[in-house]
Amino acid sequence: MPDSLTTRDPAATAVVLLATTPASRLSCPHGTLLDRLGGQLDTLPVGEVQVLTPGGGLGADLRGVAKIARTAVSAVALLPADLVAHTEALALLLEHPAHDTGALVSLEATPGPLRPPVRAEAGTVVAAGSSFHIVPEANATFRGLLQTARPDLGTLAEVAEELAELADGGKLGPVTPVEAVDLLLVGLVRSGVKVRAAPLGPLHADRVTGQHAADVAIERLAEVDEDRVRLDTSVKDDDGFFATFFVSTWTRYLIKPAARLKLTPNTVTGVSIGLAALAAVWFSAGTPGGRLLGAALFYLSFALDCLDGQLARYTRTFSPLGAWVDGMADRLKEYVVYAGLAFGSPDPGIWRLAVAAMILQAVRHALDHSFAGALADAAGDGVSWARPARSLRESADAAAPRGLLALARRVERLPVARWLKRMIVLPIGERTALVCVTAAGWGARTTFTALLLWGGVAATYQLLGRMARSAR
Known part of the structure; x- marks a missing residue:
């Protein structure tokens, strides 16, 4: 009582x-x-x-x-x-x-x-x-x-x-x-x-x-040391390979200074968008130097994109608006950079590749989010397959993974397999790295071709995963 x-x-x-x-x-x-x-x-x-x-x-x-x-x-x-x-x-x-x-x-x-x-x-x-x-x-x-x-x-x-x-x-x-x-x-x-x-x-x-x-x-x-742990846990431990080893290793040292300056995560997101716009401008120049500077600015834009989440976790200032702005900013920055690369390329067919890369990314995000939305809608409508077993009398959990999902979980326990699984879906960190390296080294056609090839593999992997979970 x-x-x-x-x-x-x-x-x-x-x-x-x-x-x-x-x-x-x-x-x-x-x-x-x-x-x-x-x-x-x-x-x-x-x-x-x-x-x-x-x-x-x-x-x-x-x-x-x-x-x-x-x-x-x-x-x-x-x-x-x-x-x-x-x-x-x-x-x-x-x-x-x-x-x-x-x-x-x-x-x-x-x-x-x-x-x-x-x-x-x-x-x-x-x-x-x-x-x-x-x-x-x-x-x-x-x-x-x-x-x-x-x-x-x-x-x-x-x-x-x-x-x-x-x-x-x-x-x-x-x-x-x-x-x-x-x-x-x-x-x-x-x-x-x-x-x-x-x-x-x-x-x-x-x-x-x-x-x-x-x-x-x-x-x-x-x-x-509780304060040290708070700082460490502000950096995601389930991030992609590029973000984990090439960005978070140094952005973690900016978290406390940003907090002391009373910067908000949305402010950092705004600066990130500005850097991506500048990157697009330099990419549009089409010169080797412009592509190199554009790649550097796009990398820094992604670094700030990581920092805004780290700052939000450290200061615990999450908000639905902030999450929405961050997600929309990611798409906006990518597409602005794609446009900048296409403007700077003399290749007459480059816009078809650029638009195809944008469409593929839109389809992949639809695959990623529509499945969860379908489950939520089905559960809200009372559909039985969208809900777990309700009985509290049963001692065994009938929801244990089987078949392909069980095999995938066992494989994921291997560190190499876990990192490969995170990379194969081409998360935003890997996409940023792909754009920066290919644009600076070879140009827009190589960038869009690489995005379409890797993105196609990622979309196939995502689709098979959703089908396996549906079968479960």
Whole structure:
């Protein structure tokens, strides 16, 4: 039952501290573990904080969560009070301006009693487990913090009430009150809610059961420089080969200066667009020197395109407008550069190649986004194949990948194969490198021919991948 309430910003994420286990009252330098978490929340932009105390077992705890979810007016985060974590780890979800549905996970795939297994794909939790629910091919572990976006609160309440009934009826096997948040994650995932996987990285977040474990966990926190981790995690670890090794290696050093200058990500995007326009102007000159300078400016434009995302992640100033502007800017910069190259070429048939390259890129982006849109529309219309298995009684996850998808996942575990997979789809970093090298070295015809050939292979690969996922 809710025991106490602290009111802050009503628009921010509301936090429910699950003080339903004895470990929440273990001592630490700041009082108890519950007190310690309360102090950490005071430093984060969260809304009201409620403490849920023991009220009659797992079923009662789950019904308490359901009651809170049905009356909440903002996103709700569930935080076990026996969690010892870096403040920066909590901020990965609680300070994210999207207030989306997400779970704190570690890519350490060894599960334990307080580290239930999950499987994450493309930044989303696609399967979650408990002591009752099995996760085939788990590749990460859940670390206790679960946030539910406002549109998903109804589903959270329904899941919590259904789980409460199953727990009271003894139909969930050996589960205990300590697993309340684990079960709720299972329920959200199996209900088709998109749960963002917030990777813990080198930060620590561990649930504890005894005083010695709590002392050790608190000591481990001092081993990590949280500000350094925040900077490191601002640089995407799943980026393309060119962006990872030829851009992010030095743009990371511009993040803090840009933040100190109070530059916004949209400002950096604007400068990036300006550099791309200048690159197009120099490409249009058609001279070897003009193409070389155009390639340098286009490379710098892409570097700033990476920096705007890194700055957004570091300052946590994401916005739907910013994401849309960034995506549109990428297309605009490419097509302006294509036009500049075509203007600067004396080849009479170059415009046909330029237009073909633009059309191919448009088709590839349609392939990339229309599949996800089709799934979302089908799920919204209630089509059964667009939703995962809903049963919370089944202990095995029936959504385990099979056939071609299972083979692809096993191959991707090899570092070389993982990088090749990222490169073959010709992401924007590789396209930028291709344009810069071929334009500076050989000219527009070579550039467009290379874009059409590689882009055709990438489109075929994408189409086969969508077909395989549809078959799944």
